[in-house]
Amino acid sequence: MNKLRSIYPPKPYTLTHTMNLFDANSIISTLxxxxxLGVIFMETGLLIGLVFPGGEIVFLAGIAxxxxxxxxLGEAKLSAPLLFTLAPIAAITGGELGYWFGKKYGxxxxxxxxxxxxxxxxxxxxxxxxLKYGPRKALVFGRFIPFARTLINxxxxxxxxxxxxxxxxxxxxxxxxxxxxxxxxxxxxxAIEGSINMYLYPLIGIIVxxxxxxxxxxxxxxxxxxN
Numbered sequence: 001m002n003k004l005r006s007i008y009p010p011k012p013y014t015l016t017h018t019m020n021l022f023d024a025n026s027i028i029s030t031l032x033x034x035x036x037l038g039v040i041f042m043e044t045g046l047l048i049g050l051v052f053p054g055g056e057i058v059f060l061a062g063i064a065x066x067x068x069x070x071x072x073l074g075e076a077k078l079s080a081p082l083l084f085t086l087a088p089i090a091a092i093t094g095g096e097l098g099y100w101f102g103k104k105y106g107x108x109x110x111x112x113x114x115x116x117x118x119x120x121x122x123x124x125x126x127x128x129x130x131l132k133y134g135p136r137k138a139l140v141f142g143r144f145i146p147f148a149r150t151l152i153n154x155x156x157x158x159x160x161x162x163x164x165x166x167x168x169x170x171x172x173x174x175x176x177x178x179x180x181x182x183x184x185x186x187x188x189x190x191a192i193e194g195s196i197n198m199y200l201y202p203l204i205g206i207i208v209x210x211x212x213x214x215x216x217x218x219x220x221x222x223x224x225x226x227n
Contacts, residue, residue: 024057028064033078036061037090040178045094045101049150055181058087062182066189080186087182091143091174095153099166102157110158122147126155135161139169143177 027035039057043049065080102110110123126148129138135156142148156166 024053024060027053027057028060028078033061033082033086036078036083037086040087040090041094041097043094044091044149044153044174045097047150047154049094050147054149055144055146058178058181059185061087062185063189065182066186068189084179084182087178088171088175091178092171095170095174096167098150098153099157099161099163099170102154103160104157107158110154122151123155126151127159130155130159130161135165136169139166140173140176143173149177 027039031038036057039049039052039054043052043054061078061083065078065083110120126138126142129142129148129152133141138152139156142152153170
């Protein structure tokens with residue numbers, strides 16, 4: 001038995017290879033960089049993107065491109081230069097598509113009430129943020145909030161926000177979101193190399209919690225006003 005183990009050493013921990021488009025681990029392990037970029041694009045450009053784990057996958061992608069990537073993904077380890085370069089491009093182009101969709105199809109589409117992918121209250125919340133914080137802050141901070149990443153772009157189109165203003169801050173928000181999230185997880189991946197099993201899911205949980213803090217704060221303030 002020991003001889004066999006020396007010939008066939010235990011495989012390193014890897015992400016699940018069962019394809020599941022709603023699970024970040026599965027997307028990265030089966031589709032690699034293309035899967036990461038595809039989810040970023042869809043979450044920021046298409047309404048169906050609301051069902052994808054965009055925040056989680058961006059964070060996990062940074063770890064997968066770090067020194068822990070070999071332990072995490074084996075041969076499917078992500079290229080750090082390509083990830084840092086292409087992730088903001090996917091987020092920017094997704095945002096532009098969302099803006100185009102909102103401007104072309106207008107408010108009628110979003111006034112259809114609740115659908116499978118969103119409901120009218122979400123859209124109204126985004127509109128309040130745009131009025132309260134202005135498009136610049138909303139487009140930057142909205143990138144860090146799950147449903148806002150998807151809806152803020154078409155809502156800007158519905159509101160006929162100046163195209164130059166939108167494109168400028170869409171790009172700035174996309175760059176800040178992708179580079180900061182990937183950068184932090186990349187550095188953490190190097191720091192915890194060799195201990196990835198112990199820290200992976202707690203780290204993902206922390207980043208997801210951080211991204212929804214602004215949302216929870218907004219809900220709290222709204223309820224406080226009503227009371």
